[in-house]
Amino acid sequence: MADDKLRLIESLENRSRAEGFAAFGIAPAALAPVTARRLHDWLATGQHGEMIWMESRAEQRSSPHNLWPDVRSVIMLGTSYAPMRDPFALEKVPDHGRISVYAQGKDYHDVVKGALKRTARWLVENTGCEVKVFVDTAPVMEKPLAQAAGLGWQGKHTNLVSQDHGSWLFLGAIYTTLDLGSSTSGQDRCGSCRACQDICPTNAFPEPYRLDAKACISYLTIESKGPIPHKYRKAIGNHIYGCDDCLAVCPWNKFANAAATNKAFLPRAELAAPALADLLAMDDAGFRKIFSGSPIKRTGRNRMVRNSLIAAGNSDDATLIPSVMALLDDEDAIVRGSAVWALSQLDPAGFDREKAARLPTEPEAVVRSEWDAPRVS
Known part of the structure; x- marks a missing residue:
């Protein structure tokens, strides 16, 4: 039986690679209690700003079982969007806007969800299990789950860092009723580095591993609907949609291979330097x-x-x-x-x-x- 499970997992990983995923791992369906505590502590400070959905579905977000009681394993998948060009290239070109790397190509929600559905369909057809797929818009804590599945670790910028793909992974999850065990959890390798903290134009990190979204350029330019607060306007520079600074400066990016980038995320000319x-x-x-x-x-x-x-x-x-x-x-x-x-x-x-x-x-x-x-x- 154990050999059958291993063969299934190997075949599932191969199928995911065929669908364009660059990283694969399996997380347990129950996150460590500290994950829920950190989420509730963060929400209590109000650092989520106008992202009310983070607060309204916090219980479902805090554990896979709270969202779907039947889940027994979580298959975590990552798609590379490592850039081929320097994300800082437009920093000194003030008459052009800087759009975050992830948004210069096709909508990742559509691309990743399509690949997840095809991978999940293969699993259902071969095992008869039940599944649910999630990409970003559901109350799922993708980053802690990805760390639990061994895809990497949550860095000091709060995003996932991979030894193989740096800070450039889109994450997707397949919840399944199958018990697939779990991969070895990712280990924090940030060490004493604080490059992502020091480069933030708006000082959005009150401490390592904690983000004040209300001060984050990505939040200010994407999520916030009102006027951008005066105190952040000069610091925003020519960022017009999101900000890659904390991601792009991560030393682990030197191991990321742009050749592994899903072709759907290659930049469109009109979005690369508008x-x-x-x-x-x-x-x-x-x-x-x-x-x-x-x-x-x-x-x-x-x-x-x-x-x-x-x-x-x-x-x-x-x-x-x-x-x-x-x-x-x-x-x-x-x-x-x-x-x-x-x-x-x-x-x-x-x-x-x-x-x-x-x-x-x-x-x-x-x-x-x-x-x-x-x-x-």
Whole structure:
């Protein structure tokens, strides 16, 4: 019987490799109690910000059994998206926006879930078991499960680090009613390194292994729906969707092989180095055209233009002033307010003229507060 189980696991791993997965392991269906305690402690501090779903389904998230009582093993799979180009390449190109590596290709939710479903279907057909598949959107603690399955360990930046793939793995889970045992758990190999902590532009790590999402550029540019807080705007630089800094600086990336990257995640030219002028000119139709098939489409046009305005304000590029000025009349109040800030950074004299003309008739408090905010350059 043990030999049959080993043969099944070997065949399952081979099947997963054929579907494009670069990492495979099996976790027990019960996470260590410390994992749930850390989750609840983190939520209690409010560091999850507007991500209310983290709080509302915390019990289901804290253990696989709480989400599905019949689960006996969790098959954890990783897909490489190791970049072929330096993620810092646009850091000194302020008139272009920086989009996180993971979002420059096809939507990973669709790609990984499709491969998971095909892998799970093979397992069902060969064993008759029951399965459920999850990619990111369900209350599943993928990173602790991936560590328990031996895919790597949760680094000080709170993301998974792999000895073979660095910090560049998309994770997916197959919950099954089969008892497949478990792989050897991954061991923390961060040592004394704190490169990911030191490079964070907004100091989003109050301590190693703990992230204050409210200060994280990825959260601010993707999840947060309101105005980006003033204290983070200059630090954001030209990040317009996510931030790879803490991932890209990880020393373990030297072992990542871009040749292992799933071809679906190769960057699209228009997302690898988008010009801010083009992004500022987008209407809803233009946004959908550019970001169709990308995870960015979920944020919507207004949030992307908001982010691009912050980047424009940091660019010191006077050629963007007309584009910023046009957005002072945008229908969306958050966009208008962000345009006010960008104008204050690029053209202080023009800001004063526009404030005198526009502030008396501006109906939205969020925009009026931008006109009246202390000017910090």
